[in-house]
Amino acid sequence: MEQKSEVLHWKNFSQWAYAICVVTFDLELGQAMELVYPSHCELSERERANICYLAFPDSNSGLIGNVQFPFRIRMCPETRQNLIQTSSSNFNEKYPVSLKGDIGYLYGYIYFRQVKDKSLKRGYFQKSVVLLSSLPFVSLFSHIMEIIAPEYFERGEASLEAACHDIDQWLPPLPGPLTLPLHGNLIKVRIPSGQDKMGNITQSSNTESVTATPSIVIPNPHDIPAFPILAPVLPYLNLLWELILIAEPFVVMATSPTTAANMVQTLVSLISPLKYCGDYRPNFTIHDSEFKEYTIRASAPPNVILGVTNPFFAKTLQHWPHIIRVCKEAGSGKAKLSKQKTLKVVEHKPGVYTKYKPYLRPDKNLVKRLLKGVQMGRPIEVQSALLRRHLLELTQSFIIPLERYAASLMPLQKNVAPYKSTPTLRPFNTEEFLSTLESSGPQLTSGIKGDWHSLYKCFFKTCNFSSWFNQRHQEMSKKLSVLHMQAICDANMKEWVGSKCEVEVVDMVLRLREKLRISESLDFSNDIAGKLQTQIELLISYLPEDVKSVIKKS
Structure with missing residues (x-):
């Protein structure tokens, strides 16, 4: 009972986060979980182990100072059930497709600190603060951790408790502008809606003036600046876009977890507004519970994008078909990167290593435009916006024919008859x-030339296509149900019932009751539900008294 009361107490907090953990380095145990807050949050042993190993950089780069990076792990069934119980609302349905979280996955946002400390036996202070959430809001949670973690390192556990209480006062993460108070700061963010036009999301709708409290404005909760991350691979932008579109296995190798994670997160977003439906791990370690599954050579690599920093992976994953090696920190603005034909040199040189031949020709004008922007000192935000616009237009050009064809699978409205069953959609014929x-x-709509036919054929075999079409099929099926129900609501039942026998009327009543049940489960308008109920009552009024009694009780 006490546990249930504790869960209810943190109801608002659980809409945003699952827990905040502290991972420290123990001389005997290695990485160890020192703290989980709120205390009622449970994690399986496998999750605890994965989080502990992911919380520290998986390389010998000798990072000193503060490092931030995200991770993504599979949830155990028990944790998933706890998450469902504590987070009563499903906001996922209201987000754009490319922003929806993935059921069964937990996102971690890490703030790792390593500094020299002679008072410690190891000679270094090493500790990470980790925020766990089901929301893939990388940019927003990175800013949140920049506030929470330094406070914790300075003030200790009490500051984490205070931060969690602040989060527990926040409004739910619904689409629209939000102001989020945290440790005396105000974070202003606008969460996109599924109804927003992609690429046209405003910076922030909250224009109130705040002078006494520091204010942090985050234009988009999930986007990180694309240009500094993609600058080293600009000549291969279309190639990378194709590989993500057809959900090919990918490894990103870097010297720092931040660089690897940023590249993975950006690759996943290349095909927005399409949702990338393969698995992806912004940071993957040799201690991961799925290490064997992903490194075995006996079978083809799974559809996953891995971000790695341990040099060990250069040999272990050398058989993977597509590898990006990034040695320098993103942000240099350099676009020189050689594409190698062999994977044997991946351990040493930066490059895009693949034998894949793209179907589309590269857009050299975009590269020239962006490189000119570097020479002119154009702001990174503008460079990133130009890059995002290009990718958005490319994806939209790819989607438009699919959307147009999908719409043609709908039956004509004249075939939606009130006294017949709901018509079905025609199957997708490639x-x-x-x-x-x-x-x-x-x-x-696109100036890019190439073999679009073959690219579509590859796309049809992917999880990205299956997900897109299943979503569209559900939307069109719902629209068809609405049209059919509307036709029933507008039908002249008095005229119809006059020529029907008792059995046919009873059958129609039962069918309309089923329609009414569907309208309630699919959250249709009250107007439709009310009209359906009126039609049901009208039909029942034409039945004999004994049948009426039975029908009303059923």
Whole structure:
């Protein structure tokens, strides 16, 4: 009972985060979990082990100071159930497709500190503060950790308790502008909606003036600046976009966890507004519980993007088909990177290592424009916006023909009859779709040339296509149900019932009751539900008294 009361107490907090952990280095145990707050939050032994190993950089780079990076792990069934119980609302449905969290995965936002300390036997202070959440809000939570972690290192556990109480006062993470007080700061952020036009999200709708309290404005909760991260691989932008589109296995090798994680997060977002549906791990260690699953050579690599820093992976994952090696910290603005034909030199030289031949030609104008921006000293934010705009337009050019064809699978409205069953959608026929490309393909909206047909054929075999089409199928099926229910609501039941026998009327009542049940479960408008109920009552009024009694009780 006390546990349940504790959960209810942290109801608002649990909409944003699952827990905040502190991981320290123990001379006997290695990385060890020192603290989990709030105390009622439970983690399995496997999750604890994964979090402990992920909380520290998995390399011998000798990082000194503060380092931030995210991770992503599979949740155990028990943790997933706890998350469902504590977070009563599903905000996922209201977010854009590319921003939706993945059921069964937990995101971790790490703030690691390593500084010399002669008073400690090891000679170094090494500790990480980790915020766990089901929300993939990388930018927002990185800023949050920049406030929480330094306070903890200075003031101790009491500051974590205070931070959690602050978060527990926040409004739910619904789309729209939010002001989030934390440790005397105000974080202003706008969470996008599924109804927003992609690429046209305002910086912040909250314009109130705050002078007494420091204010941090975050334009978008999940985006990190794309240009400094992608600058080293600009000549291969279209190639990378294709590989992510068709969900190919990828390894990102870097010298720091921040660089690896930023590249992985940015790669995943290349095909926005399409959702990347393969697995991805911004930071992956040799101690990960799925290490054997991902490094075995006996089978083809799974559809996953791994970010790694341990030099050991250069040999262990050398058989993977696509590797990006980034040696320097992102942000240098340099775009020189050689593409190698062999994977044997991956351990030493930066580059994009792949034998994949892209179907589309690279956009040299974009590269020239961005490199000119570097020479002119154009702000990184503007460079990133230009890059994002290019990728958005490329993906939209790819999606538009698919959307147009999917819409053609809907039955004509004249075939939606109130006295018949709801008509079904035509199946997706890949050959029929490909035949439409000549007259309405991506070449109408994109200047990029290439073999679009073959790219679509590869795309149809991927989880990205399955996810997109399943989503569209659900949306169109719901729209078809609404049209059918509307037709029933507008039908002249008095005229219809006059020529029907008792059995047919009872059958129609039962069918309309099922429609009413569906309308309630799918959250249709009260107007439709009310009209359906009126039609049901009208039909029942035409039945004999004994049948009425049975129907009303059923």
